[in-house]
Every structure is written in C-alpha cells, then in structure tokens.
Amino acid sequence: MKNISIIGGGTMGNGIAHVMALHGFHVQLIDKNDAALQKAMQTIEKNLERQLQKNHINVDQKEMTLANIQCFNEISTGVASSELIIEAVTEIESTKMEIFRLADLHASPNCILASNTSSISISKLAEATKRPEKVIGMHFMNPVPVMKLVEIIEGKHGSKETLETIVKLTQTIGKTPCVVKDAPGFISNRLLMPMINEAILALQEGISDAKTIDDIMKLGMAHPMGPLQLADYIGLDVCHNILCILEEGFQNAKYHPAELLKGKIDKGKLGVKTGEGFYKY
Ligand code: CAA
Numbered sequence: 276m277k278n279i280s281i282i283g284g285g286t287m288g289n290g291i292a293h294v295m296a297l298h299g300f301h302v303q304l305i306d307k308n309d310a311a312l313q314k315a316m317q318t319i320e321k322n323l324e325r326q327l328q329k330n331h332i333n334v335d336q337k338e339m340t341l342a343n344i345q346c347f348n349e350i351s352t353g354v355a356s357s358e359l360i361i362e363a364v365t366e367i368e369s370t371k372m373e374i375f376r377l378a379d380l381h382a383s384p385n386c387i388l389a390s391n392t393s394s395i396s397i398s399k400l401a402e403a404t405k406r407p408e409k410v411i412g413m414h415f416m417n418p419v420p421v422m423k424l425v426e427i428i429e430g431k432h433g434s435k436e437t438l439e440t441i442v443k444l445t446q447t448i449g450k451t452p453c454v455v456k457d458a459p460g461f462i463s464n465r466l467l468m469p470m471i472n473e474a475i476l477a478l479q480e481g482i483s484d485a486k487t488i489d490d491i492m493k494l495g496m497a498h499p500m501g502p503l504q505l506a507d508y509i510g511l512d513v514c515h516n517i518l519c520i521l522e523e524g525f526q527n528a529k530y531h532p533a534e535l536l537k538g539k540i541d542k543g544k545l546g547v548k549t550g551e552g553f554y555k556y
Contacts, residue, residue, distance in 0.1 A: 284315035290419025459524025
C-alpha cells in the first residue's frame with residue numbers, strides 16, 4: 276500500500292494525514308474547503324515542529340512528511356489512485372453515507388474504504404457502497420500523533436482480508452490495533468461517554484465543582500485529563516451526539532445526556548473549540 280486518501284481536514288483528518296505521511300505513505304488530503312486545507316497543513320507543520328523540538332523526529336522526516344501530503348478539493352480526483360480511503364468528516368450519518376457513496380463511485384475496485392467514525396454503524400456505511408466487504412472502521416484518538424490506539428471496527432459485511440490488511444497497516448504506523456465488532460459506541464465511547472455524562476450529572480447535582488471532579492479522576496485514577504476537561508477537549512456537541520447514538524442504539528435511558536450538557540450546547544459553549552465549556556480557554 277502506498278497511496279492513502281483522507282477525506283476531511285479537521286482535527287482528526289489532519290492528525291491521520293500527519294501520521295500516515297510520517298510513515299512514508301503518499302497522502303491525498305481532501306476537503307472541499309480551501310481554508311480548511313490550509314489550516315490542516317499549518318496544524319501538521321506545527322505538530323511536526325513540536326515533534327522535532329522534542330527530538331522524536333529529525334528535519335528530514337519533517338520535510339518528507341510535508342512533501343508526502345497533497346491537497347485536493349474533490350473526492351473524484353483525490354481518491355483516483357488510492358488503495359485506502361479514510362473518511363474523517365463530521366459525525367453526521369447522512370454526510371458520511373454520501374461520502375461513502377461518492378468514494379465508492381470514484382475509487383479503484385480494490386480500494387478499502389475506512390471510516391474514523393466514533394459511533395456510527397460501519398455495517399450501515401458499508402451498505403451505501405457496492406463493496407461492503409472492503410468497508411471497515413479505523414477509529415483514531417485525538418491527538419492522533421500521540422495516542423497509541425486505533426479501534427478497528429469489523430462491520431457485519433467486512434472480509435477477513437480487509438481486517439488483516441488494516442491491522443497490519445495500523446502496526447506499520449506504530450499504533451496498536453484493538454479489534455471490536457460493530458455496536459453502538461463500539462467499546463471506546465460505550466465506556467468513555469457514560470463516565471463523562473456521570474461527571475456532568477455529579478456537577479449538575481452540586482456534589483462538587485468541575486476542578487475537584489476532574490482532580491479525583493486525575494489524581495486517583497491516573498487519567499491524564501479529568502472527564503469534564505476531556506469533554507471540553509472532545510467537544511460538548513460531539514459528546515452529546517454520541518450519547519444520543521448510545522441511547523437510541525441500546526434503547527436505554529441510562530445514556531440520556533445530562534441537562535447541563537444540553538444547556539451548555541444551547542449557549543454555544545462547546546468546549547475548547549468555542550473558548551468555553553466546563554472551563555474557559
Ligand atoms: N502532535 C504531536 N505531539 C503532541 C500533540 C500533537 N497534536 N499533542 C501533544 N503532543 C505531545 C507533546 O509534545 C508531549 O511530548 P513529550 O511527551 O515528548 O513531551 C506529549 O504529547 C504530551 O503533551 P503535553 O506535554 O503538551 O501535555 P500533556 O502531558 O498534558 O498531554 C495529552 C496532552 C496527550 C492531550 C494528554 O492530556 C492526554 O492524553 N489526554 C487525554 C486524551 C484522550 O483521552 N484522547 C482521547 C479522546 S476521545 C477521542 O479522541 C475519540 C472519540 O471518539 C471521542
């Protein structure tokens with residue numbers, strides 16, 4: 276495998292492009308918005324510089340990584356020579372389905388289609404294509420250059436060959452693949468989001484303040500970030516969407532998003548990206 280297309284230049288898309296290009300793959304980074312592509316390349320350069328300063332990479336690796344990334348506005352041209360496409364656009368099912376349909380239309384017959392979705396059904400995305408056996412989930416974690424996990428999701432139509440190829444690729448880029456079946460929230464968010472929601476409920480009930488709740492998990496459970504800080508980092512709207520997918524998927528009210536979470540979103544306080552969530556940035 277040499278050519279990998281990444282659709283979406285946001286936080287996850289640029290992180291995935293960074294890691295793939297650093298490991299020698301030719302990356303076609305696709306976003307219909309020029310400003311998003313420009314911002315993605317600036318972020319990749321900034322994060323490579325951070326790795327260079329810490330002696331994790333050398334100058335040649337930084338330059339090779341940047342030279343390995345080519346930007347495109349259109350899926351049709353950006354996927355033409357790809358052996359793998361990784362979709363990393365916003366968590367809206369209809370948008371992802373349309374991108375899968377288009378990628379399937381323009382990609383070569385052997386190309387694997389992966390989604391970085393954090394909760395949408397891989398089997399359903401596969402059904403938007405004519406190659407369901409070549410569709411798989413590759414759920415990267417933010418910040419992608421740092422986090423070791425890639426949660427690999429096997430859809431019900433996926434082939435053993437597709438799974439083996441993606442597991443091998445994940446190891447090649449220095450990450451650890453953890454394979455799970457397709458179910459709401461997979462494993463990562465099925466476990467993470469109830470913890471975040473519970474922390475928000477405790478805050479809502481006045482059991483303690485945000486910093487103390489976070490300190491308890493940081494100092495007592497060795498979490499690098501407390502659940503409320505992590506929710507701000509992920510985005511409160513994203514957390515809300517995932518909780519709704521869990522509630523609907525399992526038909527269980529225990530996943531119902533806390534009122535305080537909804538209140539923050541209504542006020543436009545979505546976390547780090549808007550300058551305020553449970554904390555101010
Ligand atoms: N690119 C490259 N390197 C980066 C980086 C980036 N974007 N961000 C951080 N780093 C590096 C730093 O340079 C630093 O390197 P050294 O160890 O060599 O010094 C290291 O990572 C740690 O960073 P910092 O010193 O700046 O800060 P920190 O120690 O507070 O760590 C953190 C920052 C890595 C984000 C840490 O707080 C952490 O692990 N937080 C939890 C992150 C997490 O849980 N992510 C998963 C979110 S869920 C998700 O993504 C998916 C979903 O479906 C919702």
